[in-house]
Amino acid sequence: MENIAMRDAFGAALVEIGKTNDKLMVLDADVSSSTKTGLFGKAYPDRFFNMGVAEANMVDVAAGMATVGYRPVVSAFAIFLALKATDQIRNVVCYNNLNVIIGGGYSGLSDSFDGASHQSITDIAIMRAFPNLTVLCPADANDVEAALRQALEIDGPVYIRMCRNPGPVLDKNPLTIGKADTLVEGDDVTIGACGLTVPMALEAAALLAEKGVKAEVLDMASIKPLDREAVLASVEKTGCFLSVEEHSIHGGLGGAVSELLAKNKPVPMDFVGVEDCFTESGPYDLLMEKYGISSSAIIEKAQALVASKS
Amino acid sequence: MTTKTNKELQALAQQFRINVIKTLNDKGTGHWGGSSSVAEILTYLYFRQMNIKPEQPDWADRDRLILSKGHASPMLYAILEEKGYLPEGTLSSFREINSTLQGHPCMNKTPGVEMSTGALGHGLSVGLGMSLMAARNENPFKTYVIVGEGCLNEGQSWEAIMAAGKFAPKDLVLLVDYNKVQLDGHSKDIMPLDPLADKFRSFNWNVAGKTYNGHDVDEIEKSFKWLSKQNEGPCVIIYDTTKGKGVDFTEDTHTWHGAPVSDDHLKDALPQLKSVLSKWEDE
Numbered sequence A: 001m002e003n004i005a006m007r008d009a010f011g012a013a014l015v016e017i018g019k020t021n022d023k024l025m026v027l028d029a030d031v032s033s034s035t036k037t038g039l040f041g042k043a044y045p046d047r048f049f050n051m052g053v054a055e056a057n058m059v060d061v062a063a064g065m066a067t068v069g070y071r072p073v074v075s076a077f078a079i080f081l082a083l084k085a086t087d088q089i090r091n092v093v094c095y096n097n098l099n100v101i102i103g104g105g106y107s108g109l110s111d112s113f114d115g116a117s118h119q120s121i122t123d124i125a126i127m128r129a130f131p132n133l134t135v136l137c138p139a140d141a142n143d144v145e146a147a148l149r150q151a152l153e154i155d156g157p158v159y160i161r162m163c164r165n166p167g168p169v170l171d172k173n174p175l176t177i178g179k180a181d182t183l184v185e186g187d188d189v190t191i192g193a194c195g196l197t198v199p200m201a202l203e204a205a206a207l208l209a210e211k212g213v214k215a216e217v218l219d220m221a222s223i224k225p226l227d228r229e230a231v232l233a234s235v236e237k238t239g240c241f242l243s244v245e246e247h248s249i250h251g252g253l254g255g256a257v258s259e260l261l262a263k264n265k266p267v268p269m270d271f272v273g274v275e276d277c278f279t280e281s282g283p284y285d286l287l288m289e290k291y292g293i294s295s296s297a298i299i300e301k302a303q304a305l306v307a308s309k310s
Numbered sequence B: 001m002t003t004k005t006n007k008e009l010q011a012l013a014q015q016f017r018i019n020v021i022k023t024l025n026d027k028g029t030g031h032w033g034g035s036s037s038v039a040e041i042l043t044y045l046y047f048r049q050m051n052i053k054p055e056q057p058d059w060a061d062r063d064r065l066i067l068s069k070g071h072a073s074p075m076l077y078a079i080l081e082e083k084g085y086l087p088e089g090t091l092s093s094f095r096e097i098n099s100t101l102q103g104h105p106c107m108n109k110t111p112g113v114e115m116s117t118g119a120l121g122h123g124l125s126v127g128l129g130m131s132l133m134a135a136r137n138e139n140p141f142k143t144y145v146i147v148g149e150g151c152l153n154e155g156q157s158w159e160a161i162m163a164a165g166k167f168a169p170k171d172l173v174l175l176v177d178y179n180k181v182q183l184d185g186h187s188k189d190i191m192p193l194d195p196l197a198d199k200f201r202s203f204n205w206n207v208a209g210k211t212y213n214g215h216d217v218d219e220i221e222k223s224f225k226w227l228s229k230q231n232e233g234p235c236v237i238i239y240d241t242t243k244g245k246g247v248d249f250t251e252d253t254h255t256w257h258g259a260p261v262s263d264d265h266l267k268d269a270l271p272q273l274k275s276v277l278s279k280w281e282d283e
């Protein structure tokens, strides 16, 4: 399996789309060599704006551009967009339903060595709470390009959450806004994953199968809008749900699914993600393991859920 | 519409003050101090300066105005109504449920409002984005942003001032309604900004050489004459103004930032406002 980083795909897709879409404007906050929007800046210097280390201003500048009919993409680290530009995203971009694409790089624990100050584990919770905002968590490089192309077609703002590090390019359909994709069918437990936890969930499902547990794996890249029908149909079969995300267990994908199921079909649930704590520096894989985001954690919680049904 | 004389604009601005204070009294809510402070500046923009078509609010080449101090919405609404963006009588629905007139301006509810504001500090950034894209148009429009000094307390304002200095959009114009009173008190006690013009200069802005009296239409006219001769942006004009202008007990005090206007207050205020109005009408 080929490994590609989402940011490389993001930069390349921007350059490609920029060939034909002259309304595309790209803004970055002095991290364009990290997020790879610098590739766009090199290709189209007159449509690229380096706004300096000032995320709040950047988001509102993009909003102003959108009011004049342009299609701005703002790019920075996910944590700083979600925290330093929260007011701008809520009060200007979302309130006015403006066509601004927010590309959050280095999401989850993927800025691993930089430590807790740079690790974005509450961005889904924040973004998901804003009306009008579409929230996407692509699973691989192909998804990133698909997310970007669709985001440029729809009316309204879109948040695209991207991992820093190379990850596998999966043999699956590319992301579709509003749709969950069933990657593995099973009737014992539903595992809903997003981002880089999708390949992790696939690995866990294969190992669970060896233990006789038939897990259904949903790729839930479209966190908002959530594919309600897919989730409800799946738990109709399996009777339990395990959410998996590189995010706090509070307010992210697990939160979104809980809200849906609590009202429409309460079933036993559990959550794989960062517990209510701050994380730390270290190699990415070891951090994920330490903070409970791993195929072994998925297997353990899935088995417990299945057991709790009987 | 025939162009109005400066005296007619003075009278018009004063009439807007009266419309606003009556509305605020009627509704028991809304911000008088900052609305009154910006009356002449806004009136001049809408009735003399800006290239707009009220009958076609989405006309692509229109000049844009962002009221970054969004709490002065009643003054903006009074003017939009007079210009014909809003049906006559709309002002009386200010802040009511289901109204087109929100407490703070909302671009998706009120025709003529270019950007929703209310949280301070956003306006200049948005205006920068608009003006950067205007420069790509065949007919570049002007983008005017109005801030108060309280709005300039926000860190984001300085991010925007810094970025505008870098990108230097020719048609971005910042107008400072410098009344030196914020919500909590005088700016010298809350957060002093002087020397303000020097701050803009050091961020590479094109700063009007003097501070103009923002209640004197002759002076405002001069400030825009200065603007018309500028080839380099971004431009900033600082206006000396008085918060709560026109009513003796509301002038230059933060207590009238957002206090409700009671019937007694109105009874006191109206004769003062009206006598100045008739002075302008008689001249």
Ligand SMILES: Cc1ncc(C[n+]2csc(CCOP(=O)(O)OP(=O)(O)O)c2C)c(N)n1
Pocket (backbone or CB within 6 Å): B033, B034, B035, B037, B069, B071, B118, B119, B120, B121, B147, B148, B149, B150, B151, B152, B177, B179, B180, B181, B182, B183, B243, B257
């Ligand atoms: C982000 C934010 N913080 C606080 C407020 C509350 N607030 C409303 S107006 C104001 C003071 C505004 O002062 P200034 O910009 O000078 O306006 P003016 O004096 O002209 O009314 C404050 C603090 C707000 N609207 N937005």
